[in-house]
Amino acid sequence: MTNMYVLITGGHTGIGLGVTKKLLVPGNKVGLIIRSEARKKEVMSEFAEFPKELVDGIDFFYADLSDQTQVKAVAAEVSAAWPRIDRLFNNAGILTDTGKKSNQGNELHLEINALSPYLLTQELRLLLLNAADAKVISTGTDGMHRRKLNIAPLMGLTKVRALATYYQSKQAMMMLMNDMAASWDGVVFLTVNPGPNKTGMTTSSDAPAILKFLSRFFPDPSVGSKLIYNAGFSSKFADSNAVYITGNKVAPIKSCMTAQEKQTLLAEIES
16 A cells, blocks of 8 residues: 555544554655644654654644534645545544534534534545545444434434434444445445544543443554554455445445435535
8 A cells, every 4th residue: 555645534643543654654645634733743743653754744734623614625725735535534533421512503423523524525526536546434433334323413303412422423424425425436435443442532531431431441542543444455345335344344234314314414514
C-alpha cells in the first residue's frame, strides 16, 4: 500500500492515530482533518519514531466536524490541494453523556457520527471518483448488523440516552453510507467495527459511567487500528461493497433505512 492519497478524520488520537501511523510509509500522502493547531502539536509528538521527511509530508486540514459550514470548507480546501483520494477514513466520532447539540441545533451524536461523515464524503465525491480504486472506510461499532435503525432519539423525539443514541447514530451513518454506495460507481463503502478499545472516548469524563468502568478491561487501541486499516487495504475485502465488517469478516446486515428515514436525516444538513 504505497503511492496513495489517504485522508482520515480523528487520526490524531486513539484508534485513528494507530491507523495514521500505519499509513506513514514512503510514497503515501497522508492528510489529517483535525480541529486546531493545538491538536497538531499534540499529534506531532506521537511521531518521534518516524523519519522526519514522512512526518513533514503530512497535510493538516482544520475543521470542527460538528459545524457543517466548516465541513464544507475543509472539503473545498482538500479538493484544492489534492488531485484525488484513494482512501477516506471517516473515523472521528463522539460518545458523550451530556446531551449537547451542534451549531445547527442537531443532537451531537447525530451531527458528528452520522451527518458529518456523510456530508464530508459527498463534498469529496470528485476526488474519490478521480481515484482508480477509491474506498470510504467508516468506523462503526459492535452489533450494527443486528441492530434496527431507530432515528427517534437522534431527532429529539425520545429521551436521549448516551449509549443508545451513540449506537443509533452509528447505525444511521452506516445506512447513509450504504445508500450512497448504491449510486456511486467506482467507489467502495465499508463500515468497520473496531471492537472495544481503551481510548479517550471510553475513559473521558463525558463517557457514560458504565463504559468508564468497563474500559479498564478493554484492549489497547492498536487492536482496533489494525481492524480499520485491514478493511481499507486487505485483499480479503477487495470484492466487498456496502458491507459491515466485524471480527475481520463481513457480517450480514439485517435492517435497512426507509426512504422517509433518509429524508428526515438528510433534512438536517443545511443547504
